[in-house]
Amino acid sequence: MNVDIKDFQYKILEIAFYFDEFCKKYDIEYYLMGGSALGAVRHHGFIPWDDDFDVFMTFNNYHKFLHYASIHLDTEKFHLQRENSTEWPLFFSKLRMNGTTCIEKGYNKMHQGIYIDIMCLYNVSPNKFVRYIQYLSAQILKATSLYLVDYDSDSFFKKVFINSCHFVVGTTAKNFLFKILNHFSTKNTLLVGHFFGKAPFPKTSFPRKWLGIQRYVNFENLLLPIPFEAEKYLSLRYGSDFMKIPNSDIFTEYPIHAVFVDIHNDYTIYKDKFNS
Numbered sequence: 001m002n003v004d005i006k007d008f009q010y011k012i013l014e015i016a017f018y019f020d021e022f023c024k025k026y027d028i029e030y031y032l033m034g035g036s037a038l039g040a041v042r043h044h045g046f047i048p049w050d051d052d053f054d055v056f057m058t059f060n061n062y063h064k065f066l067h068y069a070s071i072h073l074d075t076e077k078f079h080l081q082r083e084n085s086t087e088w089p090l091f092f093s094k095l096r097m098n099g100t101t102c103i104e105k106g107y108n109k110m111h112q113g114i115y116i117d118i119m120c121l122y123n124v125s126p127n128k129f130v131r132y133i134q135y136l137s138a139q140i141l142k143a144t145s146l147y148l149v150d151y152d153s154d155s156f157f158k159k160v161f162i163n164s165c166h167f168v169v170g171t172t173a174k175n176f177l178f179k180i181l182n183h184f185s186t187k188n189t190l191l192v193g194h195f196f197g198k199a200p201f202p203k204t205s206f207p208r209k210w211l212g213i214q215r216y217v218n219f220e221n222l223l224l225p226i227p228f229e230a231e232k233y234l235s236l237r238y239g240s241d242f243m244k245i246p247n248s249d250i251f252t253e254y255p256i257h258a259v260f261v262d263i264h265n266d267y268t269i270y271k272d273k274f275n276s
């Protein structure tokens with residue numbers, strides 16, 4: 001990375017602060033997830049080598065956020081990339097900061113400011129087989145969207161899967177997969193699941209009660225919420241030894257996302273350099 005990762009992380013924190021204040025104002029519950037939740041518990045902030053910041057919300061809170069953001073977001077300072085849109089075809093949303101640059105490998109026909117990721121927790125079936133069908137539906141939808149953003153993979157199998165899904169799965173099939181994924185959206189299910197991330201199927205779903213009341217903890221210079229039973233969630237996601245600092249070999253599992261970062265200038269000034 002061309003900038004000090006700490007400077008990059010503190011710019012991300014500016015977005016996180018605005019996002020937290022926005023959610024408090026409109027009574028929207030969210031929680032740090034994945035590496036951000038792990039960082040909060042283990043490091044009281046970012047994992048030192050991580051340039052990512054992720055949150056998730058229940059289905060209702062996620063769509064409530066999208067609704068209020070479409071009306072009340074400070075668009076002079078921030079830009080919301082809504083999921084499954086022309087600009088951003090993937091199935092999660094990003095809140096980006098105007099006047100900054102975070103250029104990543106691959107797809108670049110979009111706003112490329114520094115960002116945080118905002119994920120939806122789907123209501124999922126208590127039946128493991130039905131839940132797996134929901135997961136598979138999400139994986140197929142994910143593959144079709146990865147093709148649209150020129151995603152590249154070292155895995156031959158993944159490349160074949162992504163290309164096959166793009167050419168085989170049409171609009172009617174996508175709508176059917178959406179219905180499967182959202183089948184329980186109006187029900188207060190005992191389990192919730194995040195199906196569009198990296199986690200394998202057994203680690204994608206967990207009891208809704210683990211979320212509970214937001215538990216605000218130190219995250220760098222902020223107080224941010226993690227699930228009330230975050231330790232159970234982190235044990236599921238990373239194993240019971242999640243508090244152990246990994247050796248340097250594991251760092252390659254979570255590579256730096258950004259190819260080029262500028263925390264002071266807008267990405268548009270680099271358009272000709274990186275978008276050719």
